[in-house]
Amino acid sequence: MERWVEETLHSGFRVRLKADKILFDSETEHQQLIIFENEDFGRVMMLDGIVQLSTRDEFVYHEMMAHVPLFAHGKAKKVLIIGGGDGGVLREVLRHPEVKSATLCEIDRSVIDLCLEHFPDVSGGAYDDKRTKVVIADGTKFVHETDQRFDVILVDSTDPIGPGAVLFTKEFYTDCRRALASGGILVTQNGLPFLQGPELKQSVTYFRDLFDDAFAYVATTPSYFGGSMSYGWATDDKKLRNHKLAKIARRYKKAGAFPTRYWSPEMQVAAFALPTYIRELVEAS
Ligand code: SAM
Numbered sequence: 001m002e003r004w005v006e007e008t009l010h011s012g013f014r015v016r017l018k019a020d021k022i023l024f025d026s027e028t029e030h031q032q033l034i035i036f037e038n039e040d041f042g043r044v045m046m047l048d049g050i051v052q053l054s055t056r057d058e059f060v061y062h063e064m065m066a067h068v069p070l071f072a073h074g075k076a077k078k079v080l081i082i083g084g085g086d087g088g089v090l091r092e093v094l095r096h097p098e099v100k101s102a103t104l105c106e107i108d109r110s111v112i113d114l115c116l117e118h119f120p121d122v123s124g125g126a127y128d129d130k131r132t133k134v135v136i137a138d139g140t141k142f143v144h145e146t147d148q149r150f151d152v153i154l155v156d157s158t159d160p161i162g163p164g165a166v167l168f169t170k171e172f173y174t175d176c177r178r179a180l181a182s183g184g185i186l187v188t189q190n191g192l193p194f195l196q197g198p199e200l201k202q203s204v205t206y207f208r209d210l211f212d213d214a215f216a217y218v219a220t221t222p223s224y225f226g227g228s229m230s231y232g233w234a235t236d237d238k239k240l241r242n243h244k245l246a247k248i249a250r251r252y253k254k255a256g257a258f259p260t261r262y263w264s265p266e267m268q269v270a271a272f273a274l275p276t277y278i279r280e281l282v283e284a285s
Pocket of ligand 1 (some may be wrong): 106107111158163165
């Protein structure tokens, strides 16, 4: 009997994906997790009824979460990833030769184990890299207690539902600020502005109270249904999101110009050019 899996993120808008083969479908310690094959999106993982990853388009989200802040910063050595258990952001972070350590703090060990089993190419060996440190903990507890300082913090979280809700609070962002080294950058998964505008607006409003520069950038991942996906941006150095194309291209060349499928120096510059309806969400009203 054909099975269709429904995404239940939005109250007035539902998407159904045909599950040609179900590989895993059960509760973990923290959330409902399903992995299945779909003819249009490839292998798909959903947590609590929300698409997290599809093998056909994961490169978009992962490249844009990693490369935009790392090339903006230009000399980031210590990186912290909160969430991100599928290992896709970690994979992209470790492509930067300058990065000397990448700490991944994930609340749900099962996500890491099941993604290593069913999505080995997504992490692509990143978990075996000697620069990688894995911490199984709630990200809020980790940043609240750490005495380490990170050049870049990437919050690759679920939506503000279930275990991810705490990762959208001012307390968490305040602790992220404390855990950032001087000149550091915080980037957050911040949802689909067209359908989740208040979420982005709230996060950037908190950033504005904590940092000199609070903004966002966007990219479109087809399996995040509902238009552009936003990445919250917070730092004290306003110049970092206004680098000229030539500077980003030079840094990319110096990093070995590794092949990418979405990110490019041009896409980095373009990602901060926001359409008015999104700009209105991130600019002080
Ligand atoms: N890119 C996806 C998206 O945009 O929806 C997110 C992918 S990643 C799989 C999200 C991860 O955040 C999950 O593995 C989840 O377990 C983790 N997570 C949720 N809440 C967390 C918390 N409080 N601390 C650390 N990790 C958390």
